[in-house]
Amino acid sequence: MTSSLLPTAAVLDDDTWLPLDDFCRACGVDAHFVELLVREELLAPARREPVPAFCAAEIGRVRRMFRLQRDFEASLPAVALMLDLLEEIERLRAAMRRAGLPET
Amino acid sequence: MKFRDYYAVLGVQRDASPEEIKRAWRKLARKYHPDISKEPNAEQRMKEINEAFEVLSDPEKRAAYDRLGSGHRAGEEFTPPPDWAFAGGADEAAQFEDLGDLLDALFGRGAAARTAGFGADFAARGRDEHATIEIDLEDSFRGATREITLRVPVLGPRGAVRLAERTLAVRIPRGIRPGQRIRLAGQGQAGAAGAGDLYLEVRFKPHRLYRVDGRDLYLTVPVAPWEAALGAQVRIPTPDGPVDVHVPPNSGSGRKLRLKGRGLPGNPPGDLYAILEIALPEARTERHKELYRTMAREMPFDPRRHLSA
Numbered sequence: 001m002t003s004s005l006l007p008t009a010a011v012l013d014d015d016t017w018l019p020l021d022d023f024c025r026a027c028g029v030d031a032h033f034v035e036l037l038v039r040e041e042l043l044a045p046a047r048r049e050p051v052p053a054f055c056a057a058e059i060g061r062v063r064r065m066f067r068l069q070r071d072f073e074a075s076l077p078a079v080a081l082m083l084d085l086l087e088e089i090e091r092l093r094a095a096m097r098r099a100g101l102p103e104t
Numbered sequence: 105m106k107f108r109d110y111y112a113v114l115g116v117q118r119d120a121s122p123e124e125i126k127r128a129w130r131k132l133a134r135k136y137h138p139d140i141s142k143e144p145n146a147e148q149r150m151k152e153i154n155e156a157f158e159v160l161s162d163p164e165k166r167a168a169y170d171r172l173g174s175g176h177r178a179g180e181e182f183t184p185p186p187d188w189a190f191a192g193g194a195d196e197a198a199q200f201e202d203l204g205d206l207l208d209a210l211f212g213r214g215a216a217a218r219t220a221g222f223g224a225d226f227a228a229r230g231r232d233e234h235a236t237i238e239i240d241l242e243d244s245f246r247g248a249t250r251e252i253t254l255r256v257p258v259l260g261p262r263g264a265v266r267l268a269e270r271t272l273a274v275r276i277p278r279g280i281r282p283g284q285r286i287r288l289a290g291q292g293q294a295g296a297a298g299a300g301d302l303y304l305e306v307r308f309k310p311h312r313l314y315r316v317d318g319r320d321l322y323l324t325v326p327v328a329p330w331e332a333a334l335g336a337q338v339r340i341p342t343p344d345g346p347v348d349v350h351v352p353p354n355s356g357s358g359r360k361l362r363l364k365g366r367g368l369p370g371n372p373p374g375d376l377y378a379i380l381e382i383a384l385p386e387a388r389t390e391r392h393k394e395l396y397r398t399m400a401r402e403m404p405f406d407p408r409r410h411l412s413a
Contacts, residue, residue: 009274009276009277010286010287012286012303014284025300026287026303028232056285059303060285063234071150072134097322098315100315
């Protein structure tokens with residue numbers, strides 16, 4: 001086991017924009033998948049010129065969409081629906097959490 | 105090399121049909137999918153399940169796996185048979201510590217659509233690594249250093265792949281929120297042309313007192329009926345230490361008192377919301393019961409007025 005002390009960790013803030021390559025790496029997916037999501041309007045770039053860039057806040061969504069279509073052999077329309085449902089569940093859980101109610 | 109029993113991972117017999125294997129994988133996906141499963145290591149578990157399915161669902165890989173593993177049990181050491189076809193000869197097999205990596209090298213995991221971004225080509229930049237880290241609320245409030253242990257393939261001296269355990273100390277930035285990601289450059293998997301990055305998703309352990317929503321904190325504050333009715337100064341805990349809060353007179357249950365800037369640090373900092381909950385003192389003694397009866401007599405109060413037609 002090796003141990004190393006790291007001087008800094010860069011937080012990927014919600015308003016951080018990542019160019020396509022960096023965004024793909026941060027999501028753990030290839031550019032083809034990101035382009036597919038954009039074409040299907042499941043993901044919107046923060047800017048298109050000179051090179052597409054994406055908001056770091058979208059990383060979680062993209063990783064989730066990739067996992068859902070891979071693990072459930074789901075089509076992108078199905079993935080879009082699953083995502084909406086999961087996000088609704090999270091909103092409800094957050095409301096319960098704020099109110100001090102048990103989440104499960 | 106350790107032998108991993110893919111049939112056991114999927115929970116199927118060795119003679120399972122492709123249909124049975126697929127069904128087993130689907131069932132496990134529903135159970136362990138990281139987006140649904142509550143377990144903290146669901147993503148790791150799902151990786152193992154996917155790896156097992158990738159091998160057993162492909163007839164060629166399955167056949168190779170069956171030949172390789174006959175007579176071995178999970179966790180046992182084994183050496184591949186000498187007639188195993190290797191570009192570099194039988195010695196190279198010993199360099200792969202993981203059965204999965206061995207099969208990857210033989211069949212090229214890049215061919216399967218299962219793992220995105222994976223190339224068996226380590227001449228390039230190493231692969232990025234994704235993991236989650238669970239921290240305490242206090243770690244975000246003050247900033248902290250936390251240790252995590254990763255199990256990652258690393259580049260060995262002869263250019264082969266080894267699995268190694270790596271512990272690193274991670275500096276947790278002050279004010280980080282659940283769901284945010286930290287990028288640690290160069291801490292991903294090693295490649296000949298440099299290492300990839302490590303992406304950590306931050307999660308908070310449930311806190312004894314506070315609930316977290318973005319940068320805001322929520323705290324339930326019980327108050328006595330007279331405190332709620334007459335108003336009061338109450339002392340409540342905050343991550344920075346106790347604070348006196350004014351409860352306005354005639355505060356109902358569920359009333360939210362906002363303590364500006366006392367949530368997670370940031371620009372702007374979050375708020376702490378104290379949610380009042382009126383606690384009822386029990387009427388145990390005759391004296392207490394008399395006090396309640398006096399209130400009933402002298403305070404006209406119909407809480408169910410709105411229920412009648």
